[in-house]
Amino acid sequence: MTISLVKGQKIDLTKGNAGLSKVVVGLGWDPAVVEKKGFFGSKKTAVEIDCDASVILLDENGKLTKEKNVVFFANLQSPDGSVVHSGDNRTGEGDGDDEQVSVNLGQVPADVSKIVFVVNIYDCVNRKQDFGLVQSAYIRLVNDSNNQELIKFNLTDDYSGKTSLIVGELYRHSGEWKFNAIGEGSTDTTVGQLVKRYQ
Numbered sequence: 001m002t003i004s005l006v007k008g009q010k011i012d013l014t015k016g017n018a019g020l021s022k023v024v025v026g027l028g029w030d031p032a033v034v035e036k037k038g039f040f041g042s043k044k045t046a047v048e049i050d051c052d053a054s055v056i057l058l059d060e061n062g063k064l065t066k067e068k069n070v071v072f073f074a075n076l077q078s079p080d081g082s083v084v085h086s087g088d089n090r091t092g093e094g095d096g097d098d099e100q101v102s103v104n105l106g107q108v109p110a111d112v113s114k115i116v117f118v119v120n121i122y123d124c125v126n127r128k129q130d131f132g133l134v135q136s137a138y139i140r141l142v143n144d145s146n147n148q149e150l151i152k153f154n155l156t157d158d159y160s161g162k163t164s165l166i167v168g169e170l171y172r173h174s175g176e177w178k179f180n181a182i183g184e185g186s187t188d189t190t191v192g193q194l195v196k197r198y199q
Contacts, residue, residue: 002140002149002150002151002152003150003151003152004151004152004153004154005151005152005153005179005181006153006181007153007155007157007181007182007183008181008182008183009153009180009181010178010179010180010181011151011178011179011181012176012178013105013141013150013151013170013176013177013178013179014105014176014177015176015178017150019145020105020143020145020150021104021105021106021145022102022103022104022105022106022143022144022145023102023103023105023141023142023143023144023150023170024100024101024102024103024141024142024144025100025101025102025103025117025139025140025141025142025170026096026097026099026100026139026140026141026142027053027097027098027099027100027101027117027119027137027138027139027167028096028097028098028136028137028138028140029051029098029119029134029135029136029137029138030046030134030135030136031046031047031048031049031133031134031135032046032047032132032133032134032135033045033046033047034046034047034133047129047133049121049127049129049133049134050121050122050123051098051099051119051120051121051122051134052072052073052099052119052120052121052122052191053072053085053098053099053101053117053118053119054070054071054072054073054117054118054119054120054191054194055070055071055072055078055083055085055101055115055116055117055118056069056070056071056115056116056118056194056195056198057069057070057071057078057083057108057112057114057115057116058112058113058114058115058116058198059111059112059113059114060113062114062198063198063199064195064198064199065111066079069112070191070195071083071084071085071101072085072191073085073087080107080108080109081104081107082103082104082105082107082108082109082112083101083102083103083104083108083115084101084102085099085100085101086099086100086101086102087099097140101117102144103115103170105170105177113171113172114169114170114171114172115169115170115171116166116168116169116198117139117166117167117168117169118164118165118166118167118191118194119137119164119165119167120163120164120165120188120189120190120191120194121134121163121164121189124163124189125163125189129163130159130160130161130162130163131159131160131162131163131165131185132158132159132160132161132162134159136154137154137155137159137165137167138152138153138154138155139152139153139155139167139168139181140152140153141179151179153167153168153181153183155167155183157183157185159185161185161187162185162186162187163186163187163188163189164185164186164187164188164189164193164194165183165184165185165186166182166183166184166186166194167182167183168180168181168182168183169182
């Protein structure tokens with residue numbers, strides 16, 4: 001049974017779930033539908049918006065220690081192969097996850113204590129786009145072995161004016177893995193700017 005989280009909620013992932021070793025983290029969003037007025041009346045169209053999911057692997061102090069520990073469309077896996085990105089989805093259209101990241105919890109190196117999931121809008125400045133143009137954004141964790149959805153966090157805040165989201169994080173606690181539903185919007189415009197928060 002899926003557990004629905006609210007912003008700021010933390011939940012045990014591996015405690016009491018001993019067989020859980022690999023999770024698929026699905027991130028999804030839909031472009032907002034806007035009404036465009038034309039000569040022959042108005043027409044509803046979806047905004048073309050390219051959101052990019054990225055993963056930042058941090059040490060116990062919440063710092064990025066290696067450049068290669070940023071997993072995104074230009075670097076699809078961490079150096080050890082424990083975190084693997086599915087690749088870029090440029091429109092957000094269609095049902096289901098738009099981008100997925102698989103995390104092999106048992107293989108995550110000992111010097112990584114936090115795995116942060118972020119989403120930013122590609123070329124947002126030139127396109128004059130922000131997360132007010134995105135709806136139905138969520139993050140969910142699925143057990144890779146049986147495809148069972150474990151948790152889901154729907155981002156329901158108004159993120160107008162925000163160009164990036166810090167969605168959630170997996171983190172180690174007393175030898176177990178937990179998940180924190182963050183849902184924080186920011187005005188960072190690129191993955192590089194988001195990464196600077198953790199250097």
